[in-house]
Amino acid sequence: MDLSRREKALLLALTTRGGRRRSGCCRCEGVRAVRELLTNFPEKVRFIAATERGIEALGTAPDKLRIVPEREFEELSGTVNSQGVIAVADMPEMASGAVQGDFILALDQLGDPGNFGTIARSLRAAGQHELWYTKGSIDPWGDKAIRSGMGVQFALRMRRFDTLEELALAARELGFCKIFIADPHQGESCFKQQGLFEHSVIVIGGEPNGVLGVAPDAARVMIPMPGDYESINAAQAATVLIFESVRRSME
């Protein structure tokens, strides 16, 4: 089937937050991102626009497929070298109920979609599920965030809160009572801190200001940097912490 004019207009509108809000859908571009979507929420797919090349890369011709010529696809794609596949899907609802996994990763006002995507991918690779965030963070369903995260958003359980304090309260109600804030300057070493990943919340702040929110009774954890130079960003810090949880789980 061909892409209708209405579908084309929707694809373009979904590059803005307003367009997503009005339609309740998001764009999901790239082979791996579309695979995550098809694995986790096949029922939410409205349609998939793809070039012949994109279908080949996907390895399957999915339902609700719209075949688009290369030149027309270029206008729709958010990237210079596209993979030739974009899905439009209903935005998944926020997660609710019991927490899955060992800890909650919480992003406090993390504004960069590239960092968001990197953190989401580290969390996914580590087999954890809960990615919570506060107002002021990037929209996880934005075009760039999905591309940067390669669609792992669709495999994670995300929840949004107005403030870090509300986030901490919600976690506590679900039995995740210990709050650890990643801090470049103070706190116990993340390699020594006991119980760091045992029913806890690990909070990462947006660079360069770190965590701005306030959470009562939070402890600080620090990534030791013998180079005496703070040069790692929020995504690198989160990756170190997330894989420290993997290391401990294998001891």
Place this chain on the structure above:
Amino acid sequence: MDLSRREKALLLALTTRGGRRRSGCCRCEGVRAVRELLTNFPEKVRFIAATERGIEALGTAPDKLRIVPEREFEELSGTVNSQGVIAVADMPEMASGAVQGDFILALDQLGDPGNFGTIARSLRAAGQHELWYTKGSIDPWGDKAIRSGMGVQFALRMRRFDTLEELALAARELGFCKIFIADPHQGESCFKQQGLFEHSVIVIGGEPNGVLGVAPDAARVMIPMPGDYESINAAQAATVLIFESVRRSME
């Protein structure tokens, strides 16, 4: 002093590899990058172009300063939101002689400047020094690589080789005989491998193909991913390995 026409032309020419080769200089943009340069190679600075705002951010008025109006600076900057400071410096020579630090991080055909910068920053934060790379990797003195690395290149000891085999041979001659190749599919866990950072070379490949080069007697190390989904990139993998060395050094 004002920026001469010749200096302006040089600044623009240095955004290309050809321009750097012809002049023997590189551009170094951003407050932190210029600070690294002034700390490590002040004698190599040819001039620094900065706006009033850039000088304020730098916190000092360095020698060889050229004050540039905001509007003119915009044409020179490689970024949309510039910090108002660019230095032009002679490109540092390749490192030589004895290896400093516990291990060598080697990049095999790593093509992405963003990943390069992230890896360089993790290495700098961890207090290690040796960053070696093979032909086919990004030019560390390129404009994007320096911005992404925030100039930590100037604090690292870099060496370039045509092939991974030559790199391994050079390392061996300097007493760094164990070669470990980061591999997504096979090898001992990086959290269990003995002697991983003891006079060794850790090789990271460019995504998505991993390490393409061949090194005799190399062992494979793997970052365990309980999520059963390979979604981390070369920069994340390098960051996990680099901070595992920090963790071990603190045991």
